[in-house]
Amino acid sequence: xxxxxxxxxxxxxxxxxxxxxxxxxxxxxxxxxxxxxxxxxxxxxxxxxxxxxxxxxxxxxxxxxxxxxxxxxxxxxxxxxxxxxxxxxxxxxxxxxxxxxxxxxxxxxxxxxxxxxxxxxxxxxxxxxxxxxxxxxxxxxxxxxxxxxxxxxxxxxxxxxxxxxxxxxxxxxxxxxxxxxxxxxxxxxxxxxxxxxxxxxxxxxxxxxxxxxxxxxxxxxxxxxx
Amino acid sequence: xxxxxxxxxxxxxxxxxxxxxxxxxxxxxxxxxxxxxxxxxxxxxxxxxxxxxxxxxxxxxxxxxxxxxxxxxxxxxxxxxxxxxxxxxxxxxxxxxxxxxxxxxxxxxxxxxxxxxxxxxxxxxxxxxxxxxxxxxxxxxxxxxxxxxxxxxxxxxxxxxxxxxxxxxxxxxxxxxxxxxxxxxxxxxxxxxxxxxxxxxxxxxxxxxxxxxxxxxxxxxxxxx
Numbered sequence: 001x002x003x004x005x006x007x008x009x010x011x012x013x014x015x016x017x018x019x020x021x022x023x024x025x026x027x028x029x030x031x032x033x034x035x036x037x038x039x040x041x042x043x044x045x046x047x048x049x050x051x052x053x054x055x056x057x058x059x060x061x062x063x064x065x066x067x068x069x070x071x072x073x074x075x076x077x078x079x080x081x082x083x084x085x086x087x088x089x090x091x092x093x094x095x096x097x098x099x100x101x102x103x104x105x106x107x108x109x110x111x112x113x114x115x116x117x118x119x120x121x122x123x124x125x126x127x128x129x130x131x132x133x134x135x136x137x138x139x140x141x142x143x144x145x146x147x148x149x150x151x152x153x154x155x156x157x158x159x160x161x162x163x164x165x166x167x168x169x170x171x172x173x174x175x176x177x178x179x180x181x182x183x184x185x186x187x188x189x190x191x192x193x194x195x196x197x198x199x200x201x202x203x204x205x206x207x208x209x210x211x212x213x214x215x216x217x218x219x220x221x222x223x224x225x226x
Numbered sequence: 227x228x229x230x231x232x233x234x235x236x237x238x239x240x241x242x243x244x245x246x247x248x249x250x251x252x253x254x255x256x257x258x259x260x261x262x263x264x265x266x267x268x269x270x271x272x273x274x275x276x277x278x279x280x281x282x283x284x285x286x287x288x289x290x291x292x293x294x295x296x297x298x299x300x301x302x303x304x305x306x307x308x309x310x311x312x313x314x315x316x317x318x319x320x321x322x323x324x325x326x327x328x329x330x331x332x333x334x335x336x337x338x339x340x341x342x343x344x345x346x347x348x349x350x351x352x353x354x355x356x357x358x359x360x361x362x363x364x365x366x367x368x369x370x371x372x373x374x375x376x377x378x379x380x381x382x383x384x385x386x387x388x389x390x391x392x393x394x395x396x397x398x399x400x401x402x403x404x405x406x407x408x409x410x411x412x413x414x415x416x417x418x419x420x421x422x423x424x425x426x427x428x429x430x431x432x433x434x435x436x437x438x439x440x441x442x443x444x445x446x447x448x449x450x451x
Contacts, residue, residue, distance in 0.1 A: 062384065062435035063428055064391035070402065071424040074409075078418035152292070159295035163395060170297060183309045187302055191294070198293045 035101025262329025270337020
């Protein structure tokens, strides 16, 4: 292991990690927005839009991000839509993540039994109050674990961005292997960088899950008592 | 209308070549998936162990796999093995190794949660009826587990298929590579080939994955009722 080499190229990895994080952040933010909109459309069953959203979710969930990126980056310029690597990455991530987030939000809200809404109504609560005090806390409690898993999944997916010429961590590692043949050092720093990014996220998610679990209904399923 | 780019797909045997390319990555997915299912079943049973040390190592393995992007694992095996073990793995072998490593962990976790979702009284009733430990697993637990497992197994398979698209980045000749060859070969005759070729690859992946995820959703719904 050549530590001089590692010290010399650490800044390169740091800036690459910064780029990865920036794109991941923007992509995830957009996917949350898309996810919210799509889940609202599905929950309120808005006629034509529901079909479109369903189609979008199926397409995005059943194709690999890499192929989506290739299509965006190499395919679209042929019909005059030229996207930069960064835009491509963000669009791809948002396209992929949107459907995952939509499904997460929708199942979170829909799995709350109808009886709870009815009980709320019979107690004289308004629709908004029911949503605010009954549905939302429980929906958040059950969605947070999946939501966190989605975020980690999306950050991991950013590793394919090197394929559309984005100078992210994979790109830097591949470059160093190709130029200096320092395979060990390059791969070592690659693993460390991903650990530094993902371990805190994962730890934070575990913490968050534990925190929101308090809101679960009696912290158990009232029917089976499990 | 200008020279239609879509014709590129029907020139020579281009379309067939693309399918053959897709078959290469599908084969990798199917091989890795079969290994993962076998090993994952074992791993899942190990994970239900009450031994603290065993649990710790299972957890460590699972978290490692969950946290590292598959592409990083691929790079580690593909470039690392060549240097340290002095074996020159082909891209395909490296991919099967990595995806099995990953799939086993995911499959194991699915098996674990399926095993744990079976109420304790099922075991106890089995014992009360005079079944041995193997008998309980063979006749009571495993049949129920498999039923519960099927939908999530199919989802894992589609994930596996989607993930095998990464192998193009370690130099396996598969559908994307074939697509690139087609695009490069007709750079001057059909300038907008990229749009059509990548579009078709996109649809191909969808055509392969959609039936599985649909089936998984239907099975899941059937199990719930």
